Amino acid sequence: xxxxxxxxxxxxxxxxxxVQTCREEHKKKHPNESVVFSxxxxxxxxxxxxxxxxxxxxxxxxxxxxxxxxxxxMANYKPPKGEKGKGKKRKRSKDPNAxxxxxxxxxxxxxxxxxxxxxxxxxxxxxxxAKELGKRWNEVGEELKSKYExxxxxxxxxxxxxxxxxxxxxxxxxxxxTKEKAAAKKKGESDDDDESEEAEEVEENEEAEESPEDDDDxxx
Numbered sequence: 001x002x003x004x005x006x007x008x009x010x011x012x013x014x015x016x017x018x019v020q021t022c023r024e025e026h027k028k029k030h031p032n033e034s035v036v037f038s039x040x041x042x043x044x045x046x047x048x049x050x051x052x053x054x055x056x057x058x059x060x061x062x063x064x065x066x067x068x069x070x071x072x073x074m075a076n077y078k079p080p081k082g083e084k085g086k087g088k089k090r091k092r093s094k095d096p097n098a099x100x101x102x103x104x105x106x107x108x109x110x111x112x113x114x115x116x117x118x119x120x121x122x123x124x125x126x127x128x129x130a131k132e133l134g135k136r137w138n139e140v141g142e143e144l145k146s147k148y149e150x151x152x153x154x155x156x157x158x159x160x161x162x163x164x165x166x167x168x169x170x171x172x173x174x175x176x177x178t179k180e181k182a183a184a185k186k187k188g189e190s191d192d193d194d195e196s197e198e199a200e201e202v203e204e205n206e207e208a209e210e211s212p213e214d215d216d217d218x219x220x
Contacts, residue, residue, distance in 0.1 A: 099162035
């Protein structure tokens with residue numbers, strides 16, 4: 001996809017520009033120093049609260065300029081062919097007995113870090129919070145990252161064990177192969193297509209349920 005076809009970048013708030021500036025200044029002064037995210041965010045929030053309107057004006061001007069940029073780009077933006085009017089697939093009802101899908105290392109990180117981001121960055125939008133979490137994850141040291149990778153590995157082992165037991169119970173409760181095949185033929189669908197679609201729907205439902213942005217939408 002060419003650059004002209006790319007969807008415009010979301011607009012940033014005044015506080016987001018302020019945090020971005022603080023981050024850049026810190027990196028220039030301490031290029032080899034690792035950042036403790038919770039402490040850095042807290043300091044930014046405290047500094048922002050003590051700033052006068054005159055000091056904040058620079059960042060509000062940046063936000064206003066970015067807002068105009070975004071609105072202009074959106075006005076000229078044409079979605080790629082086939083994107084407009086593209087409907088979502090019909091969602092199947094989720095089996096309440098199905099095991100909860102395992103979380104990745106990044107999702108475990110977000111669960112711990114998101115409340116800190118919200119607490120110290122009250123002006124950030126849902127999208128900006130997600131971007132901030134992504135930036136923080138990319139800057140996490142290997143030692144700390146391994147902590148979340150271990151949590152993810154443990155959760156995956158739990159899921160693998162539970163899904164095997166779940167599939168076993170489901171197989172016992174399923175109709176005989178002959179009846180199942182006849183039913184699928186009557187509907188004009190194959191068993192393989194049905195199972196593939198079901199697996200895909202379960203995955204999509206779980207990913208939406210565990211997504212950081214979805215959690216933030218609920219908070220909004």
